[in-house]
């Protein structure tokens with residue numbers, strides 16, 4: 001991710017900010033300037049609650065270059081309570097912990113730092129909603 005793009009996305013990355021259509025009520029993450037449903041440009045910034053559920057997931061054993069994640073890690077598509085879906089990493093889970101429909105919440109984390117320029121790229125991750133008590137039930 002280049003420096004300008006990191007800067008441009010900064011607010012969305014720090015706060016899970018998207019937009020909401022003032023006409024039809026549809027939510028977008030990341031935010032948009034024009035609604036895909038009703039084609040209005042009457043959208044306002046919206047801060048998502050940060051809670052949702054796992055729509056689907058997979059365990060990754062070979063991370064992309066630049067990621068220093070513990071292997072394996074869980075990559076999931078999370079459906080936010082407001083509707084939009086996003087791809088994110090689930091943290092604080094082990095293989096076997098994750099299932100479709102599991103409630104999760106936004107958990108801000110650093111994702112990666114890029115080599116020579118020392119640019120730290122921040123992003124969002126999610127964790128089980130009842131963290132850290134989600135493991136005590138076992």
Ligand SMILES: [Zn+2]
Nearest residue numbers: 021024035038
């Ligand atoms: Zn709309």
